[in-house]
Amino acid sequence: MTSDVAMDDQLTLAAWAEKHAGERAPDIAAALNELSAESAAEVLLHLPPERAVEVLDSPELTETTEIVSLLSLERAAPLLSGMSADRVAHVLRAMEPPDRAALAQRLDAESRESMRSLLGYPEQSAGSLMTTEFVSVPSDWTVGQTLEHIRKVERTRETIYAIYVCDPRDNTLLQAVTLRGLVVAEPGAPVLSAARPRRPITVPPLADREEAARLISKYDLLAIPVVDEEGHVLGIVTVDDIIDAILQESAEDVQRFGGVAASGEPYLRTGFVSMVRKRAGWLSVLFVGETLTASTMQFFHGEIEKAIVLTLFIPLIMGSGGNAGSQATSLLIRALALGELRLHDWWRVVLREVPAGLVLGTILATIGIARIVLWQKLGIYDYGPHWMLVALTVASALVGIVTFGSLAGSMLPFVLQRFGFDPASASAPFVATLVDVTGLVIYFGVATSILSGTLL
Secondary structure, eight states, X not given: OHHHHHHHHHHHHHHHHHHHTTSOHHHHHHHHTTSOHHHHHXXXXXXXXXXXXHHHTOTTOTTXXXXXXXXOHHHHHHHHHHSOHHHHHHHHHTSOHHHHHHHHHHSOHHHHHHXXXXXXXXXXXXXXXXXXXXXXXXXXXXXXXXHHHHHHHGGGOSOOSEEEEEOTTTOBEEEEEEHHHHHHSOTTSBGGGGSOSSOOOOBOTTSXXXXXXXXXXXXXXXXXXXXXXXXXXXXXXXXXXXXXXXHHHHHHHHHHHTTOOOOOSOGGGSOHHHHHHHHHHHHHHHHXXXXXXXXXXXXXXXXXXXXXXXXXXXXXXXXXXXXXXXXXXXXXXXXXXXXXXXXXXXXXXXXXXXXXXXXXXXXXXXXXXXXXXXXXXXXXXXXXXXXXXXXXXXXXXXXXXXXXXXXXXXXXXXXXXXXXXXGGGXXXXXXXXXXXXXXXXXXXXXXXXXXXXXXX
């Protein structure tokens, strides 16, 4: 009976594969995401090999490593050999070392050497993102020779956005020639004549992938060559790989900014234990931080007992400072990520955020005073005989707290980047917690100054 059920499942998956085989690879990958990894692996075996390679090569497939791990070495190795080098490196990097080594040994010699090179670079670097499948020719070739070479190697290259012209003596990069430039050039002309008279834009292998993305965006490139210190082309980072990396980075940054450890798994596929573990750490840190808020209020318990009315505005004060800090943090994280700011620009940010905080604080202070006056005059709430001093206390505290929140929120990403951390780790909850504690100190400090001799 069990054998019959297994046979029925096989027939069902084979029918599934036949039904979807004519669709685009990303659409097949998206459909496979709805299946279990075991079923997805079985479906791949029923697809034509070329189609299976295209599907595994698609970034839309979310569990590529797990699916490949479920295939036998004899089945997995030919599929990986047909995939783009950077995608194979991504799959192998996520595997356990024994599984990675066993599978790498089954690859052909060229793919094995390429993997050894790519896996040697840090995960977030341009070197880890590049593909070694590019077209290069010596500078003494003609346009016609180059075009003929492209026709021969086209099937073995992931993309051919540009052809990299190298010095025939030491193989260092001289120029990058676009396909368009080759097509319109005379076949008998030197290949360098089809290049623009500009130094090619390059990136070192250890550069952060965000730097590669910035250069591709700035110079409107489809690919950027990765070169070593001697000027040899190691590979290229293509615009589609950059888009995939940016989407992944954005998802991780959003998670960090919400106070959650970054996860590459879709929400519904993240295990319960894994989800709790990724959230518990930050929540625990933030809880400990919030205990400082309780300690601060205990320190000012005397003032609170004398002027209970002050407690009515604590949520308002703390929320305004935290919101201002979170706004500044989000703006600075984006500016740092896009390369609009560098570490040495911190003082320029201070000169902008302090006056901005003062103006924003004044706006909120005006609204706060208006609210207290309105409630008092309309008889909605009686703030006591010294209600004008209470309004002045709240307004003054708002100016100070919003200014401090803007300054702290803008400086925290700089501090994190200076010590080698991702600025996105300056999560909104963390900034809010920081400003909560200092906000209470500012609030009760202002209250002590203004209300001394009256309520205090």
